[in-house]
Amino acid sequence: MKRAAFAVGILFGLMVAADYRQESTDVYSHASQEAFVSGCEHGGGSEGTCRCAFTWIKANVSKADFKAYIHLVTSPSYTASQTPPWVFTAVESCLGR
Numbered sequence: 001m002k003r004a005a006f007a008v009g010i011l012f013g014l015m016v017a018a019d020y021r022q023e024s025t026d027v028y029s030h031a032s033q034e035a036f037v038s039g040c041e042h043g044g045g046s047e048g049t050c051r052c053a054f055t056w057i058k059a060n061v062s063k064a065d066f067k068a069y070i071h072l073v074t075s076p077s078y079t080a081s082q083t084p085p086w087v088f089t090a091v092e093s094c095l096g097r
Helices: 002-021 030-042 047-060 063-073 085-094
Strands: none
Touching: 030 047, 047 085
């Protein structure tokens, strides 16, 4: 249950971060990080867990893949089954922080 709730937080964080994708060519900018963490916290994650997840994604996911996923999540046709495995890996590696 906690994993699912945090995954929703991650998705919300990505949707909020999408607001910054057109303003910055760096999807891992400080503004994107803050938007992601804010959205993730709003979705139920702790600040530590949310920052950890963003850090994990930044270290392990290419900018192109992250940007493509932000675009996918904000698409009206998005379904959870399209979530790439690295999202869950980031979530699981950061729970409890």
